[in-house]
Amino acid sequence: MQQKVLRTLEFDKIREQLLEHVSSSLGYEKVQRFAPSSDYEEVIKLQNETDEAVNVLRLKGNVPLGGIFDIRPHLKRAAIGGMLRPQELMQIASTVHASRQIKKFIQELAEETDLPILISYTEEIIVLAELEEKIRHAIDDGGEVLDSASDALRTLRQQLRSRERRVREKLESMIRSSSAQKMLSDAIITIRNDRFVIPVKQEYRGHYGGIIHDQSSSGQTLFMEPQSVVQLNNELQEIRVKEQQEIERILIELSLLVGEYENDLLTIVHIMAELDFLFAKARYGKKIKGSKPAVNDKGIIKLFQARHPLIPIDEVVANTITLGEEYTTIVITGPNTGGKTVTLKTLGLCTVMAQAGLQIPALDGSEIAVFDAVYADIGDEQSIEQSLSTFSSHMVNIVDILERVDFNSLVLFDELGAGTDPQEGAALAISILDEVYRRGARVIATTHYPELKAYGYNRPGVINASVEFNVETLSPTYKLLLGVPGRSNAFEISKRLGLKDSVIEMAKSYISADSNQVENMIASLEKSRRLAEQEAEEAHELLKDAEKLHKDLQKQMVTYYEKKEELVEKAKEEASQIVEKAREEAEGVIRDLRKLRLEKSAAVKEHELIDARKRLAEAEPEKSPVKIGKKSKTTKHTFQPGDEVMVHSFGQKGHLLESTGKNEWQVQIGILKMKVHERDMEYIETPKQKEVKPIVMVKGRDTSVGLELDLRGERYDAALIRVEKYIDDALLANYPRVSIIHGKGTGALMRGVQEYLKNHRSVKKIRFGEAGEGGTGVTIVEFK
CATH class of the missing domain: 3.40.50.300 (P-loop containing nucleotide triphosphate hydrolases)
Structure with a gap:
């Protein structure tokens, strides 16, 4: 792809906007170098990578990518035996820690959703917890070597603090003496050339003796190290030299250890750069409300x-x-x-x-x-x-x-x-x-x-x-x-701006007949286009309504059969319990008869048999007077519009709307209308008024409320307004469950919809759709 073309299309400005979303200098470097690919397979891979990163941001909002540094120069020096500074070692430890955190984050998230590409990246990250621990054990976050870095360093620093305390005590006794106010410029202890000194007035320099390390700009104050503390300061300096030598030994040891892990650390740098770049692309896609093509x-x-x-x-x-x-x-x-x-x-x-x-x-x-x-x-x-x-x-x-x-x-x-x-x-x-x-x-x-x-x-x-x-x-x-x-449009614009009709007509006369024909043809095309667009929009709305009704019917049928099976199983269980109870009662009667026969030598009186027969009759299960699925043996009824009937094949009550001929009727069952044969119906009653009872329906835009709401393509605020109205309508229609289609996209619409639903007093539970219901692009809502 030519760089000139990319500049012409302003792709460099896309890069600049993308730089705002990186988390490290590694990602910054990747963004500056990245360019379009012309390899088909590579483009598919790049799109899938970005899509996975977008899904992670949608589910978690952010990713732990802080604390990443470009440690490649440090690794190069460590590999050739150079000594790294404490700050450089801390950058290495921080980068190792960040790689460990992102690896754990992606692996835990992969248990909830499919992230094959991100998992393949994190699998390459080698966990160097031991190296990180050794560096952090020796160096704090500010880049200072800790006392705990070695036993020798701890001992030297204890000695250093002890000597410093002795020097301070000696000098404090001097500045607190009665003559100090006269001979000292100020009663303080300060440091010059890493040695403790006191500010002595010029005229009293001979009183304290010792070494002059500095003087004030006026020359009236000398910063002197009194003779009495020279030896103590010398001891302090010796300990400081040993301390510095021990620090250098620790840093060299850690640097050599880093050099041993050079290849693993370079791999970490490469993977962290890729991940930072991927999530920068995902954040940019979210910003522009982009989608995966x-x-x-x-x-x-x-x-x-x-x-x-x-x-x-x-x-x-x-x-x-x-x-x-x-x-x-x-x-x-x-x-x-x-x-x-x-x-x-x-x-x-x-x-x-x-x-x-x-x-x-x-x-x-x-x-x-x-x-x-x-x-x-x-x-x-x-x-x-x-x-x-x-x-x-x-x-x-x-x-x-x-x-x-x-x-x-x-x-x-x-x-x-x-x-x-x-x-x-x-x-x-x-x-x-x-x-x-x-x-x-x-x-x-x-x-x-x-x-x-x-x-x-x-x-x-x-x-x-x-x-x-x-x-x-x-x-x-x-x-x-x-x-x-x-x-x-020159003539129309000129006319609206006030140019005289005579001038416009004269101008038109200069236009050739062919040009006029072309302009008239274009005007006709525009008119036809607008009419076609209007008709297409109306047809599209009708198609959407038909598809919704079809889907609603399918869902109603599925719900019906699920409920039917559940009721049949429940009825079987209840019948089994009744029969078992009757059997137990019958067994009890038989035992009592046998007992009577044995006790009274078969001389059982009539009233005792009557009592036993009565108990058997009471044990017999009651029979329901109505059997669903069979026609009542009453006098045949002449069906009329408005009659309330039982539709046996569905086990639901409905109202007759109109006859469709050949003993068939259009029946309203809930929100559904269907044709049913008379032999599949049983008359229940005729309302007092001959009009069909109104079915509880909530009207939307010229159509009944469906079992799903499609928000794809909607702006965020408008979508939430539609959700609020739709939930109210669904509750009025007494729906137990509905589906809201928000798509995947950037995830902002999904989060807004789910946040609203979580706070709605009538919502019992929400969940993402199953694989056959639309997956994470759909939220299923169950009402209380």
Whole structure:
């Protein structure tokens, strides 16, 4: 991928934004070096890596990546026998500790979710707990060597503290004497050249004797080491030298130990750099509300509601761009400042971002092709250094592109053929597009030339497009319109700005008949497009409602059969208990009869037999007067709309709506409507009023409340408002359980929805969906 193209598409600004999310200098270095890949398998791996990191952030919010340092220079010195400073050793211990923490973090999380790539990284991390412990045993967090580093160092420091105490006591006795106030500039003990001294006035220097180490700027105060403490200071210096020698011995020993683990530590540095880079990409994807695109090697691009990542989310206009299936070339026509160049850069930038392993600012389900190269001729390319005009500079770029382009290339032309005679420029533009199209490349070109408006109609695989302009507000909407060439709108704009009709009519007379026909055709296309969009939206809503009803029916059936099996099992168990109780009672009666026969020699009286028979009759289980699944043996009823009936095949009560002929009726059972034959129904009663009893239903937008709510593509605040209303409606409909589809994405919507549900007084339990229910993209809600 050419660096010039990456700069043109502003990929360097993506790098700058990514740098804000790294945790160490190692990650910083990786971000500065990273670039798009043209290898299909590698791009898939890069996307999967980022997706796993995004899942970790979604589940945990953050990862323990603090305390990582670039210790490679330290390792190099240690490997050749050099002595490392205490701070360098602490950086090594800190990096080892960080690697151990992230390894533990990923392994524990992998028990909850599938993280094969991250696990493969952490498995390479060697746990060097012993090395970390030895360094921390010898050096504190501030980089100071501890007394516990060795027994010899502990002894020397005890001696040092003892000698210092003796020197201080000696000097304090001097400064507290009666003459000290007169002879000393101040009653304090200070240090010069690592030796304890006192500030003596110049005129009394001979009173104390000893060594002068320093004097004040005025020369009136001398910092003297009195003769009486010279020997004690000498002993202190000897101990300090021994202390320093012992510290150097400890540091050399630790440095040699670090050198022995050089390869393991280099592996840790490499893995920590990769992990820091991965989670930086994941944090950036979360920031731009990105999604993982599907990747193909067939030149197919499908971007749903794609946004330019460098334009603030609250300002950017999202567009759907498709390329590579029905058509391989898009020609965007229309006036300046309409958003044509932004559309080019959005497509190009999303492509290189995806090939670099970044998530793209588009909806879930978007798809990106992996190209061997992306070529772009965008912006004012005038070159002062080479004395080239804008047109000449553009042509230099285009010549270079035509020498390199092939079937696996993406080419972006901005204002193709501009900067020269319009007629010649249009002819060149058509010729260049034909050449690139012939080579099989994917192309998007923008142009002002009206001659190119007919280009898409004359060639298969080419489609016109434009960026919508609102004549009423005299401003562009930045919405891409595929299949509709752009209009100049000059006459409409001029009229709204107050230009006289006579002037406009005269201008129109100068326009050729062919141009007028083209403009009228475009206007007709725009009208047809708006009508088609409206009808498509209505059809889409109807399809969504039908799909929801279908899903609701399926779920109701599943719930019914689950409940039916549960009730059958419960009935069997209760029947078994009743029969067992009856059997025990019968056995008791038989025992009593036998006992009577033995005691009274079979002379059992009639009333005793009657009592026994009565006990047997009481032991017999009661029979239910109604048997579900069979028709009542009452007089046959003539069914009428509004009748309440029992539908035997479902074991549910319903109301008759209307006859569908041939002894069939449409029956309302709960929220479901279905056709049922009369032989499968049993009449219960007719309401006093002949109207059908209203079924408890909560109406949404012209449809019943379904068992699931789809929030994908919604903004965060709007989604939470929909969730709040939907939960209220579901409670009114007496649903025991519903599903909320929020998708995976960045995880912000999922967390917001689940936080709201956890605090709702009517919610009993929430959980993620099973594999067959949508996984972590769906939250199942159970009500109290």
